[in-house]
Amino acid sequence: MNADLLRPQGRYFGELPVGAVIRHRVTRTLTESDNILFTTLTMNPQPLHLDFEYAKQSEFGQPLVNSMMTLSLLVGLSVHELTLGTLIANLGFGEVKFPAPVFHGDTIRAESEVLEARASKSRPGQGVVTVRHRAFNQRGEVVAECSRTMLMQGHPTAQTEN
Template structure:
């Protein structure tokens, strides 16, 4: 199992995830279509050319999902019970097709579950960066994690 169990995490532990992903126009079109988001800023090149960005922006929810997804192999693959929520999500820089995104995760807090024996809550900070190491996404996520089997 690639994921870590609850007690294998420590506060302050940081993961620099090796897997990177170059995002494409197809990713943006497909994600926006699948989520019924018709915002011209994501799917209309002619419209986007007239904006301050001059081209379509990657859908920020796609970016958020990718940043968290890039963390899974090193942290939670097979050991997550559920995502409990995300807070403090920001997108300080835009993402465009052709950008290569990588991710870094830090463990902020740990606590055993009061209502679910054998599980615990891990608070992660996920930071997404582009190919120039500029932060493009940051979020704090609470995940319910399996404890090591007894």
């Protein structure tokens, strides 16, 4: 079987240099059903997400998409081109911000910028990478951002050569 067919779609540690920006191709339009399902699954009773009459009286005039759903979507949109098959573990998230609201019908796209990358001191052949994820709506407004630190696999051929 062709080795390229077995290669993970994500990037290995050595393929994530500081300063690299990955503009993720997959986008997602958020629906009312998405928001209600996520909000109820996570036991969040906030009426801004669930009660249309309550939300109508808010400064937004309509329900807001649950910010935790926006954060989860932001990370999820990055998976195919960043960590699919190459992530060992999420080590932490930091600096989570939601500078603009997300509403039903908004289409979200994402990008990831590599902020730091270093070889693991305790795990030979692996690396610790920190990225800044950003989510944008269809108008190009930043609606979410966070930093994420990950333990990544080194490239298998680099491990066998050392």
